[in-house]
Amino acid sequence: MTKKKRELSLEEREELLSTLKSRFEKNMNRHKDLEWTKVQARLEENPEKLWSLNEMEVTSGEPDVVGQDKKTGEFIFYDCTTESPKGRRSVCYDQEALESRKKHKPENNAIDMATSMGIELLTEEQYRYLQKLGNFDMKTSSWVQTPASIRRLGGAIFCDRRYDHVFVYHNGAESYYAARGFRGSLRV
Template structure:
């Protein structure tokens, strides 16, 4: 899959870097409940030191994920970003779960799969546990749903799992991994 920027690489132009940092800073400052006790200046230092991670955040933003810091890992010294868009990111919907599922479809194949898109972007799909942690920070996926990392034993049987929030409750469901819907995408995580 071709990269989205004009140079077809994972490097952002200085203008793209500056614009993204401003967007991330504004979101960070607007949503302090997601990362209490953390300082933007420290996050920015980490971001400016890793152009590949900054590119991945750009891809999360470009596809509608609205990434934001949700935690800091004291053991690794990494900031953890999740997609925090109100609904599943628009630029990542109508995808099946993975390449195997995509290839198994005989007709009406989606353009891509969640696992492949995430890998191309340099991010990981949220696990069910991470998805539930995200839901403690706000109300997400009230009208959409998001594929989450599926345990191997479920995937080997042809299934995949997704989550959403309805009736003020977070639900986890199953579907055939080859299924796709206009209201189902995926949310990712990135450690910086």
């Protein structure tokens, strides 16, 4: 099996940068005091990260800048689509969960998909931060990073927003639903 190419063509880069810039400018509440020119410069220096953002985009994640790490200077991107990304739904939590299913296996799992895209699942803390920037997952839900103590017992956690409140739930890691996917984060 050949390794997937992790570089965009010039045309793909320009199209993605245009999309990201437009989203950045339309959603300034997500990244007050940040300048697009600095974000773009950092993206252009990191083509593999640009590739990962494109993977987030093509799976309907609508990635956007949600902050900047003051220590490293890295810009932080989250999936900001209103509902869990369409191209990442109907997946169980991880490979172990996928292998444990005897019937009706999903096509993939959240952890392996995120890894192949070069991103990480949001943590519960990151998910709660995202919800301060808008109303997300009002009809869907998203797997989040699960503590090892819960995962060892066969469970996994997911979050959503209902009744103007962020809920954290549990399920068997092998479960999957058409309305559950995952949101990712990427540092550039």
